[in-house]
Amino acid sequence: QLKQQRDKLRQYQKRIAQQLERERALARQLLRDGRKERAKLLLKKKRYQEQLLDRTENQISSLEAMVQSIEFTQIEMKVMEGLQFGNECLNKMHQVMSIEEVERILDETQEAVEYQRQIDELLAGSFTQEDEDAILEELSAITQEQIELPEVPSEPLPEKIPGISMLDSFEWLEFTGEQRILERSKTECSQPFPLALLGHGRALCAWLCGSGACVPGLGVGLGFPRGWV
Structure with missing residues (x-):
């Protein structure tokens, strides 16, 4: 106007x-x-x-x-107004991290550095040159193991094992040393095939069906009772 x-x-x-x-x-x-x-x-x-x-x-x-x-x-x-807004921002920042808080963080950082230095000095006086060489050699071996580890396959594993039509089932069975006839489940094999004995009287049994017949007497050859084969 x-x-x-x-x-x-x-x-x-x-x-x-x-x-x-x-x-x-x-x-x-x-x-x-x-x-x-x-x-x-x-x-x-x-x-x-x-x-x-x-x-x-x-x-x-x-x-x-x-x-x-x-x-x-x-x-x-x-x-x-700009100065006032700036002061408000500074005040909020000071509330979040005051001078005392900054000093505390700096003190803790300094303490951590000092503690690490003391550990380094202590360890440096405890090892001989032979120990240092052994540590470096072990570190190199671990690094090499990490490099040589096989890569995890990106493709999903096949549902069926090649050459085997069906891995039907696994069962944990108790036994007391006496001969027992095992009941098979969901299998077309004529005889169960014990894979291994594990621990105190537990056997991990699997029924495998392949293109041919099961191998009779293999379990006996492995030391299993005849009632298991």
Whole structure:
């Protein structure tokens, strides 16, 4: 609004300046015509308008100063708002991590470094050069083992073992040393095939069906009772 008033005063100032030029020219014409009093009255009017022009100039200057002051105040307010926002952020950061908290972390870090240094010094005095060489050799062997480990297959394992039509079932069976005839489950084999004896009287038995018949007497050859084959 102040800028609009300033612009209106400038328009009024231009209009008065143009009118003064016309009145000055008219006064010269009146003097040439011998109409001195009329020319004098016109010059008085011109003088009054010049005073108005000066007042208008002063008002324009005042308005411009006010506009600049307001604009600067607005900028200053924005700067203050920015500073206030920055202070709030700093205060929140200080609440999250105060000076005491920073000092505590630094102290703990320094203590950890000192503790590690003491351990290194203690261990350094406990080992001979032969021990150091053995440690490095073991470390190298472990590293080599990690390098030589086979990669885990990315493809899923086959559901059936090649050459075997079906791995039917596994059963844990109790026995007391006496001969027992095992009941097979879900198998087409004529005889069960014990794989191994595990622990105190437990046998892991599996029935395997292949393209041919089972191998009779294999369990006896492995030391199993005849009732198991």
